[in-house]
Amino acid sequence: MLCVFDKVSSTNDLAKRLAGTGAPEGTVVVSRKQSMGKGRFGRRWISPSGGLWASLLLRPKTSQNIALLPILAGIATAKAVEEVALVKVKLKWPNDLLIGNRKLGGVLVESCYSGTQLRGAIVGLGINVRNSSLDLPKRLKTRAVSLRDIGREVAELDLLQHILDHVGSRYELFRTGKIEFLQREWRQLSSEVGKRLLVKTSGNICEGLATGIDSDGALLVKISTGSTVRVLSSDQLAHFQ
Ligand code: BTN
Numbered sequence: 001m002l003c004v005f006d007k008v009s010s011t012n013d014l015a016k017r018l019a020g021t022g023a024p025e026g027t028v029v030v031s032r033k034q035s036m037g038k039g040r041f042g043r044r045w046i047s048p049s050g051g052l053w054a055s056l057l058l059r060p061k062t063s064q065n066i067a068l069l070p071i072l073a074g075i076a077t078a079k080a081v082e083e084v085a086l087v088k089v090k091l092k093w094p095n096d097l098l099i100g101n102r103k104l105g106g107v108l109v110e111s112c113y114s115g116t117q118l119r120g121a122i123v124g125l126g127i128n129v130r131n132s133s134l135d136l137p138k139r140l141k142t143r144a145v146s147l148r149d150i151g152r153e154v155a156e157l158d159l160l161q162h163i164l165d166h167v168g169s170r171y172e173l174f175r176t177g178k179i180e181f182l183q184r185e186w187r188q189l190s191s192e193v194g195k196r197l198l199v200k201t202s203g204n205i206c207e208g209l210a211t212g213i214d215s216d217g218a219l220l221v222k223i224s225t226g227s228t229v230r231v232l233s234s235d236q237l238a239h240f241q
C-alpha cells in the first residue's frame with residue numbers, strides 16, 4: 001500500500017498510526033513536505049518540498065537483529081542513489097548517507113511494541129533530492145547536500161521505487177538471519193572502516209581502527225591492545241584523517 005500526501009506532520013508518525021490500525025507490512029507513507037519531521041535524538045528534520053520524506057512499515061516476526069534495520073535501510077538507499085544518480089554514496093555510522101563529507105540524508109527507525117511483543121518497525125528515510133541545501137539554516141548549509149546541488153535531477157518517487165526494491169531483497173536475508181551479507185555490504189560502503197577513530201564512551205576514551213559492525217549494529221573498533229571495542233550510538237566518535 002502506497003500512501004502519498006502533500007503535507008503531514010511526520011511520515012514516521014503517520015506510519016506508526018497506520019501500523020496500530022493493522023496496516024500490512026510493506027505499507028509506505030510518503031509526503032511532499034513534513035511540518036514536524038523528526039531526526040535522530042529528537043532533533044527536528046527540515047523537510048521542504050523536493051526531498052524524499054518516506055516511511056516504510058515492516059513487521060519482523062521477532063526483534064532479533066532489529067538494530068540492523070537502519071543499517072539495511074542505509075545500504076539499500078546508498079545502492080539506489082548510486083543507481084539512479086550515478087554518484088558514490090558512503091555510509092557514516094550509524095545512519096547517515098554522505099556524498100563527500102556532506103550529508104545527503106539519514107534513516108530513523110522506530111519500533112512499535114505492545115508490552116514486550118514487537119508489532120512493527122517504521123523505517124523513516126529522509127533524502128535531499130531536488131531541494132537545495134542553500135535553503136537550509138546557516139548551520140546546516142555547508143554540512144548538507146542534495147542530488148540537485150551536485151547536478152543530478154532525480155524524481156523522488158523514482159528514487160523511492162529503487163530504494164524499496166533494494167530493501168526488499170535485503171529484508172529477505174535479514175528475516176532468515178543471513179546478516180553476514182549486510183555486514184559485508186556495510187563495510188564496503190562505510191566511511192569509517194579502515195580509518196583511525198577516537199571513541200569517547202561514558203567512562204573511557206580510546207583510539208583504534210574501525211573494522212565493521214556487529215549483529216546489534218554496534219561499530220567495532222580494534223584498539224592497540226588487540227581487543228575490539230563496541231561503539232554504541234550514544235558514544236562519541238572523532239575521525240583522524
Ligand atoms: C537523521 O537524523 O539523520 C534521520 C532523519 C530521518 C528523517 C526522515 S524524513 C521521513 C521520516 N519521517 C520523519 O519524521 N523522519 C524520517
